[in-house]
Amino acid sequence: MTRIDQTFADLKAQGRKAFVAYVMAGDPDVATSLEVVKGLPGAGVDIIELGLPFTDPMADGPTIQLAGQRALEGGMTVDKTLQMVRDFRSTNDTTPIVLMGYYNPIYSRGVDRFLAEAVEAGIDGLIVVDLPPEEDDELCIPAQKAGLNFIRLATPTTDDKRLPRVLQNTSGFVYYVSITGITGSAEAQASDVGPEVARIKSQTNLPVIVGFGINTPDRAKTIASVSDGAVVGSAIVSQIAAGKPVDDVLDFVKSLADGAHSA
């Protein structure tokens, strides 16, 4: 049982929805970023999604693109991202960390080497945007063998015919992308999301978490009420981009977490 599985079991026992927060590793610098990440569990975050910066984030809107650029310009690397996770783990051994990014930095490092390092550092799961089920042999299968969850995105374009294939090698949870579009671009609508989540849940026992287009405590609540939890990324990253002090960022995160948890 991974930390992710444990977290969902605990939430289920408590009858609570999950709140997942995304931040970019190394944005705006490693020290600040680590301080934010260390503060997330205390702000009510159940699962941390840590962005692995990439020069060409094709599924991301301007907010997360710029966060990646800031991180890279600040010298962020895969090594330093792994070290951030180790530093976090020295103070927290329960909150799951899902690394989210694109395949090339992982491929470039070598899949086997990367997976060994990720497990050792204390990463629990991976979301790799540009690896659909058609490319499962690349990373998904080896990651599961290494003991990591491989969390797949399901989207509004994933039709019934395709859904079983998307769910087949997914573990941990299913990440439902609430909109067709890039991160931070449009607002998720509960009336659209509810039936889609129900459709996915009819074919899997995994929790279904919804992300993209969730930017306020109210929306986090609304979306969490029709799913197993909500992810917020761009709205948090915007606070960091605006240069807000870490405490203010964490206060904002807490308001979102409270929103999701009140569902």
Add this chain to the structure above:
Amino acid sequence: MNDLFNSFMTGPDENGRFGNFGGRFVSETLMPLILELEEQYERAKTDDSFWAEMHDLWTHYVGRPSPLYFAERLTDHLGGAKIYMKRDELNHTGAHKINNVLGQIILARRMGKTRIIAETGAGQHGVATATVCAKFGLKCIVYMGAHDVERQAPNVFRMRLLGAEVIPVTSGRGTLKDAMNDALRDWVTNVRDTFYCIGTVAGPHPYPAMVRDFQSIIGKEAKEQMQAAEGRLPDTIIAAIGGGSNAMGLFYPFLDDTSVNIIGVEAGGKGVNEKMEHCASLTGGRPGVLHGNRTYLLQDEDGQILEGFSISAGLDYPGIGPEHAWLHDIGRAQYVSITDVEALEAFKLCCEQEGIIPALEPSHALAHVMKIAPELPKDHIICMNMCGRGDKDIFTVARALGFDMSGPEGRSVE
């Protein structure tokens, strides 16, 4: 050659792979779209009415076949191999790009798509897409790096005249790779009505194969025309490579003619060295995954993509089509690089010797011809792809040569 292969023309496999290259590395949102595209393309490919429409437009709208031209003065000047040019710069819109655009737009119409998006570097693919969209009354949006918008102003104006919306892309360094990122972001947002018309033999399967098939008209014609002119195959075929569509179009019909040397010419920029101020993915890069496919990429040791550098906006791309990556690895084609300075020399020579103003892209291919032709025997036949005309580049070339075009007479500032 490897005995395991009885043909070099069977790729890609059912997973879109050429050897280990290619594939479908896209987000889930796009996956159903590219599967549908593949299905529709497979259907069109075997449909005579599809090809009948293509050939009719190639003939009457594009002006195909393009001539195969014996460059006699250049041959004499270089004093070695016999040099032929495949004149794809004479196509409507001034480059090979329209060969492929017509195919994709006809396919888009069959699929009921009403909104066409494209990325462009030098602007030739954007102009070709805007042109065909105007002809068919389709909405056209072209993503172009802000840096390229600046250095290819004539093509930007042409696209706007043709009714396209040109969106300058400011992310990254504002070149072709960034334009492709934004086109993919548009596609992922507008999945129902939008067709992404990719301009080169890259991207997720089926694009590399589909664009190659549409561009292969170049090589098919060249082969027949060479038969008519010389009664035999050429000894060497040469083309410039950014993403590699004109090259793949020329090369593909010759892949199984193993007597034919195949040479792809990458943009060497300021020189292929550790400073990476070039766009030579094969000679200066290593395999990675970007824009939906695995191929050779310019990247740092951490897998971050590097911005290429070339005087030619059309070659300014950090990747290369996956089939080229495969041909490189198995050794069926040879890939070399040419610097900005060498390309400019070839540009000038072509103007002076042949009365043809070449685009900067084929000037790279011509520069390699200049290197090898003098050493080759007079009965050696080279066929290079003159894939674009240079009208769009005159401002860039003027600047590089220190020529001020602001006055009516023009004057040298040297």
